[in-house]
Amino acid sequence: MLEGKIHDHQGTSSTIGTGLSILVIILESRHLHTPDEAEAHDIHDHHPILKELLSPDDKCWKTEPFQVVEPCDLCSEIEIANKSPVVCVAKGKKELVECTTAMKRTYRSCDVVPWIEERRFWTFEGLLSFFGFCSAMTVFVRQKQLDHRMYQRIQRQIAAGV
Incomplete structure (x- = not known):
């Protein structure tokens, strides 16, 4: 029962993420200019x-x-x-x-300005790495918690059956 709710949330999250990605692409395409347009203006x-x-x-x-x-x-x-x-x-x-x-x-x-663009790129990469690391640690800790609960449940079942 719990797995079903988790999968529902994952589907909703994926749909929202896809929708936001499409929205960003549409908004960016309105602000991009080809070289011909740039020369004309x-x-x-x-x-x-x-x-x-x-x-x-x-x-x-x-x-x-x-x-x-x-x-x-x-x-x-x-x-x-x-x-x-x-x-x-x-x-x-x-x-x-x-x-x-x-x-x-x-x-x-x-x-x-090349050095500003490079600085923005490395800032983005740093933030992306930081959030990736935080996400990985969150998943790791949560998995350890679930493993511990499962281990306790098994111990209780064995103790009740003996």
Whole structure:
């Protein structure tokens, strides 16, 4: 009788987990953009301050080959307040690029700071490991409790039968 209730709860938990997973997938798909969509909505062309202060030479990376000199990084509060470099105003992140034809170094706004993403990944992995360990210990302790109860029940049955 107890096993039937446990299996009912497991089925309910599985259904809820599956439903939540599907909901998360649907919500995330609404916020994801393909590279074509991202290029069509370039922040450098739509942000009012960037539109005003960036010259076509500052956006040379849009029309010619370039190399990333410094990867995406956070702007300091001073850089944002002074608008230097001006791309810090848009998203608070900057990336130094060098246009190969014009030999000009300029900053552009970027989306992903690698070291922050890596830190988030390892935080997630750590939390996942912690909760996995806690779950395993809970199952282990519960199994020991059930084994002990079963052992006591068997001892009582043997003592009553002797």
